[in-house]
Amino acid sequence: MNGQAQAAAQQDVPSPAEDSAPASAPGVAVRAAGEADVEAAAVLFRGYLDFYEVDIEDPDAPRAFLAERIAKDESLVLLADVPEAGMVGFAQVYRGFSSLSLRTAWVLNDLYVAPEGRRTGAGRALLREVLRRAREAGVSGVQLETAYDNTVAQGLYEAEGFVREEFHVYFHGLG
Template identity: 80%
Template sequence: MRMFGQVGTRDGDGAGGTVTDEGSGVVLRVAGEADLDTAAELFRGYLDFYEVTVQDAGAPREFLAERIAKGESLVLLADAPGVPGTVGFAQVYQAFSSLTLSTAWILNDLYVAPAGRRTGAGRALLREVQRRAREAGVAGVQLETAYDNHVAQGLYESEGFVREEFHVYFHDLG
């Protein structure tokens, strides 16, 4: 089932696959098969940031390739003006909210490489996820971050995200 296969994309004239964030000049695009190496490099940076050890160096690329091929996630990439290469990525999954009886999106991953920080790339990715969610008729976007990631928390709260009063639990079955 392709969850994100029908999510609209646009370019400067509203028809193609890229959009430029007006405030920062950051160019955003939906990652496709041709972007897998770039997206995987950023994904590895994200995993390193959260101190996740990956035994197989190719696993992040394979994971993204499968999600994209099956339409199970929306992966956005960001290019910042004046910074070489792609500097950020976001990965979104579709979920369902029993409490609202509707669809919700989970912004599972948002990462900007050190060279792209303070360029507006993170904010542009976050805003594009929200724009696409509204366009898709989604009830809301949920995310989580580490307790000590105060920079990310500040960004999320400045963009209207509200800290919920729920505790997140996880039971590792591996």
């Protein structure tokens, strides 16, 4: 989804053991994923890849990708649980740097809520938890991208204070 450089500034993302975040929406529990959560998170990740129509040749690749990110502490993966619906959403954040602010910045690379979890506040809870943790870590800001036609997500992001930038995003695929 995002061609940003994702440098590993390990000290800027709390580990799952440091997770004590309250949910920001009534009834939604948001927590950091650990290695024991890889299988459940991978189901949501596959749903996210399907949403963006990404063809995956190896059906185990999404699980392996998440497992490696979590094991190496290269990303923060958050999970959202909704009563009577279960684990319905996930977000994945990578660390990067902002040359313009001379500080660490976060890239909210992935945010997905499964159809059964939509309109429960899970997406908003995940987004707010990312922002809470970013403030706590002292980063300069959180950047994200979404599809031009994903107006539901755009409405959520703008309602939560994200501002559409006047930059064009370019990407050159290598393979």
